[in-house]
Amino acid sequence: MTTFKHKDLLGIRNLNAEEIQHILKTAESFQEIAKRDIKKVPTLRGRTVINLFFEPSTRTRTSFEIAAKRLSADAINISISTSSVTKGETLLDTARNLEAMSPDAIVIRHSSAGTPHQLAQICRAAIVNAGDGAHEHPTQALLDALTIREHKGQIENLEVAIIGDILHSRVARSNIHLLTKLGATVRIAGPGTLVPNEFQEFVEQGVRVEKRIEEAVEGADVVMILRIQRERQDSAFFPSMREYAVHYGLNAKRLNLAKEDAIVMHPGPMNRGIEISSEVADGARSLILDQVANGLAVRMAVLYMLVGATHTEQ
């Protein structure tokens, strides 16, 4: 019986393949709950889960909230714009104050890398990283892996293309860690300004860096599209959204370069017609909505494993 020995989920990088498989297997058993009439199990009854989001998010925050509630935990949302952070309270003071109310888990999203790690050291609560800067977004990579496994059987030996703003993407980084640990081959592509040479470090992990989307997508089993942020066009990373769409957008013609049964994924929210065409986003090979459903199962599994089944002394 595998024991998940970590107190927190801070990233994929410090997990090994067995632990990742264990989380995915646990998540599979939570998928069935969404199909029941009463979508609730009593497992985390009386436990408190705090969502501490310093960056705006509807999708991830709602997903964590529903996951906690379906486990019968009490979910509290703290959105920074309405909190005392606007009065100048530091992150650590915010965390210490929350800790004094004995939460069982704190789910944190922050624009600075390493904030979940700081919290993990000072809080007894289990810390779940919901995205820290451009560093990691572990539950996204896990739900992506669950979705891939559902449709492709296993991740080993798959060819996965990740297209877009890799530089600023915590989703890309967590996915690259996870996919390479589980034996997939990853190709990344995007404008040269957004796929910098630092990623050569990933080359030793078996990541292929391509300059053009066509070369990355060709023969791929999975095509993952990253969201392009409008702010980047203002910072001269590329000339305009239209330019991006023309050169790097995934449309039906480019998708045809991938394997015949290739699947398309996107972490959301999409810019339709920019990084992904509507035809592909709504097409038969798109698993974007499956990802959202699997996000719930993964987050229930993570909360269950961190909060539910262990009560070890720190």
Added chain:
Amino acid sequence: MADLVEKTRIMDGARINRALSRLASEIVEENQGAGDIYLVGIQRRGVPLAERLADKISDLEGVRPPVGILDITLYRDDLSQVGANPIINRTDLKEPVEGRNIILIDDVLYTGRTIRAALDQLMDFGRPHRVQLAVLIDRGKEHRELPIQADYIGKVVPTSRVEIIKVMLTDFDGEEAVAIMIRPTEDS
């Protein structure tokens, strides 16, 4: 924790089979046939036992009752004491539970807490008309921690607290037997 040691074997494959045949007869007798029975096996060993009972009921009555699967891990009352992450197996109740005559099936009845969890879980799926319990082994009333009893019992085996009943089925253990296991006491 020291490994369990087998103290004695109390049933072999043939005796298990005869006990199941009797349970199947008792079930159809008590429920006046197989018409409205819904067997629900509790993971893990309750599941193959439920399938075997369904086959035997089919032999007796010409009708095979539906078989559902329940994993009660998420409804346990002792998760914080278990330590490791218990593995959650499949729950599958394809047929709705509402208004049905359900027979829960498990291998061993001990404290009754597993059955309490199974009842709570069943209620979250709907309101059964009636729930009964069939077990292969009952470890005796003195171990019960909740007011729970079995309606159909393969064998009553009085045991002490340091003993564990191990039911072995080909489906999981490669052989068919029921054994009493004992935890060896530590030398001080």
